[in-house]
Amino acid sequence: MNPLPLQINNLFKRYGDITAIDHVSLEVTPGICFGLLGPNGAGKSTLIRSISGRVRLDAGWVTVFGQPAGSAAARAELGWVPQEIALYPLLTCRENLEAFGRYQGLRGQALHKAIRTSLDWAVLADRAQAPVKTLSGGMKRRLNLAAGIIHRPRLVLLDEPTVGVDPQSRNRIFEMVEDLRNEGTTVIYTTHYMEEAERLCNLIAILDHGRIIAQGTKEELVVHSFGRHSDVLMRFAAPPSNVAAWATAHGGDLKDSVAHFAIERPAAIATLLDAAARDGLDVIDVMLRRPNLESVFLQLTGRELRQ
């Protein structure tokens, strides 16, 4: 049986009085994009660094394709795209790719071919000779991604790869990640943008206070947090004081002059509209809202501000 791209077992790490990772276990199967979500300070960065072997663990272990994280064999299988633009600003795009390619052990024709492919992949072939400091934010992000996978690793860590880029570059980065996934590369993807995780990730884990508090597909997470309910939001012409009692009587509540109801089937909307007409309430607006990943995230991690 082939070893899994990533196995984390009972990982525990403290920094002084702060527990960064609290007994996390995780298995990631080949060829998927695994989303890692969590508020600031949840432990995502420590977890990513543990996978790359850059953290002295207090307990537990991490393997990459069966090899201990940080070992030469594990590093050869791993590509890391840090959140920062980890490039040499005074070197050109080509020189940056050459440097990181050489650091990954590429030489000769293999290196030149990898540079060409990476430049094409990042849509930067026409800027190959441009110093990185002259590139736009989106170009730098694409090159940052290309430099991290120039050696074609089988496991790629992407740490918020779309921070601060325009929609066009973000879309190209999505396509680049989808390319990787389609080629069979396993991707660990951290982000604060829920729509990115919804679009790209086959599986998602939500991390908070160093623990994985939920894990599954997007649909599984929604069902687990909200059941199969959808939200119905209704606004009325009548004053809120007249509406509040009516909303409570029909299983909802009034928040900011809007009546909220949880329904299992869309047909229940018609029942609510009939009841409102019967009781003489004029409905101005009705909206059906299915809970999404953001709803799940806020439901599980709370709405209070983090670090």
Add this chain to the structure above:
Amino acid sequence: MIPAIVRNGFRTLHRDRGALILSFILPIAFFSIFGMVFGGVRNAGTPRVRVLVVDEDRSQTSARLLQGLEREPSLVAVTRPEAKHGEPVPADYTALTAEKAVKQGVAPAALIIPRGFGANPVSFAPGSTRASIRILHDSSDPVAAQVLAGMLQKVVMMSMPDAMANLGMQYFEQSSGGITPEQRKNIESQLSLFRQQIERRNHANNPPAQSGAAGGLVAVDIRDVVGEKKRSPMISFYAAGVGVMFLLFTASAAGGSLLDEADNGTLDRILSSHVSMTTLLGGKLAYSTLLACLQLTLMFLWGAAVFHLDLFNHLPGFFVMTVATSFAVASFGMLLASLARTRAQLSAISTLIILTMSAVGGSMFPRFLMPEMMQKAGLFTFNAWAIDGFTKVFWRDEPITQLAPQVAVLIGSGIVLFLIARRVARKWEYN
């Protein structure tokens, strides 16, 4: 509004340790160091000129002159090499061995008392036929010969007053038409008494009273035995001194690229690749060493082109010293960079340490002109060892084998500093 701006400035300064050190501690540190370098510190001791004395005359007069030189507080008069432990006492210096020793840098000058000196030691007028005392001098120390020549006149006055009195009587006889035998007998008696007083004073080992030295009592012939054919005597010293100081700054800046890599994330990326921290540091060390070699080479080429430094006849020694010095300063730069947490911190630390090392180590001011204590303190710096090595190559024309102590210290300390830097760099490996 203005008070708010002032308060903001002080708050920012208070929280920026690097700027704080540069603003207050660095000036005080330098004030203290330069005070010590230029002899201001109490009990640091006036620099004493070491002189090798050869007595070819072996007369009573020359013995008294030698005794006077040995008692002179501003001189260290040495007549034979130091005996090594367990070996027989070496023979006294001869004119030949003393000249060789000066060339090797054992002392900046040698003083040869020639045969026949005792018969006619002093003169009140130039152009007489008396035997000249020879001073063999290393011109890399331009002060030593002048100090020695001046002190020699003083010593003669203090240790041979009878000779001067005798000479005075001869002049008197010539100009007055002679003296009677009875007068001569009385004078001889007085001179004998004079000699006895001198002997008694010498045995009592009292230091001679300070007095202004009159020049020209004894004839002195000063000859440069090192550097006499050099067209630009001090240029190799300055090339090495200034070169090493700027090498240290460059190495520190080059080492600082580690901090840049840590800041912009490339360090994380590199360490997650095939490159280990040891390899990375080794690569940075190699780069810094090569950069330093290029800098020194450029500086000496400039010295050769503009200041007539004889580079091309000293290439092997130059190569050895350049590589050893460059390696040592590169390792030092790596250590500084690994100790610092930010660029600002590195800048403050390196400025403080490098300028201190350069002042004490002789990059700014020749060590032989410093008080003895500071000369010894200079041996704890790269600057001193590098300058000594380059001086051996360009000044003393010594073979490469003579560079062994300097090369051993520079390479050895470079290795030690690199190992420490590697140990400290673990903070970047795991976090």
